[in-house]
Amino acid sequence: MSDPRTRPRQLPERVSDDFEAACAILDQALVAHVGFCDGDQPYVLPMASARVGHDLILHGAVAGRLLTRLAEGVEVCVGVTLLDGLVLSRAAFGHSMNYRSVMLFGRAVEVTDPGTKAQLAHALVEHIVPGRMADTRPPDDRELAATRLLRLPIETFSVKQRSGPPQDAAKDMASTTWCGEIPLHQVAGDPVPDPAMPGDPAVPAYAKRYRR
């Protein structure tokens, strides 16, 4: 949805409002930075998030003061950023990053129906570690009651990305310095078993070969 908040002023060629592009970024990301105002005071909270259909799902403890504020339906801005690489240019000025990011605006709505909460809690775990829910105890009524679940409609957003080599000024193009991109990836290491486990169960495939 176009909106003054999402209309690009700078480098509009890097910006789109494509829903599928936004979903691809939200689906790969593990952490969202959720911003809101309490009077003049901004807060930015890192949160695990998961997209379910046309909503971004956020959650936290019912007792949490800042999440309570979100549940009141204040305006929210969520920033989700995937860093793809560092761009080394001929001039210091042209150094940049390759990234894919979403800036999402709206008001969160609290989900209170226990059945829907259970479904969304399931989706959150499966978003972060696909396959994991088959091996865990689902939340009981007390745990669901202690969890606040919010859905933020993915309606007003912008997608911003940069990829490719540096863009230097014509006057610098004869420079013989090395320039290009250093790609960055998030990778998983060998799973670390909890020493409190009874016995030595096999590491499940979804943990052994975790990829994002």
Added chain:
Amino acid sequence: MSDPRTRPRQLPERVSDDFEAACAILDQALVAHVGFCDGDQPYVLPMASARVGHDLILHGAVAGRLLTRLAEGVEVCVGVTLLDGLVLSRAAFGHSMNYRSVMLFGRAVEVTDPGTKAQLAHALVEHIVPGRMADTRPPDDRELAATRLLRLPIETFSVKQRSGPPQDAAKDMASTTWCGEIPLHQVAGDPVPDPAMPGDPAVPAYAKRYRR
């Protein structure tokens, strides 16, 4: 500095106000999420940042509307998050992430002195790719004039972190499901040369062996 904004309500054992701990996180991070309010409207912008002494340095184009707002000295909240791993527990409810994060509050101050701007621009590039400034053309007067540089004092902040295995309820400890941590790391791939380079200069060591 202790402050109602940084006083933990939830899980206080995960929170500290240690300056050195904050610096270690800020120095490893490449991206900060910068939040501020424009009336009731929150914004969260991903930005490259660098710590220089007791300040966090932010920058962007002078023409940028949102950065102009920051330069006016509005209240800012910066979230910086390093994701260290995924925590797989016995119960869905106990799934978590291991992370180190800083939440920094304050008002940014614009740096206008050209000499100081040149020093801070240098520090930003060196923060992101240590060693790079020896190989690039430093900013000229026009480029410095087109760059807005802001410093945000690192005074009012909280450091929040989690590490280690899952913490399950006693009733779940006999579970035979695998549980533990999937560590996550940001790694660099092979540098990708800019096809527009004249000749084939050697890849510098700081790009070939980039580590964060």
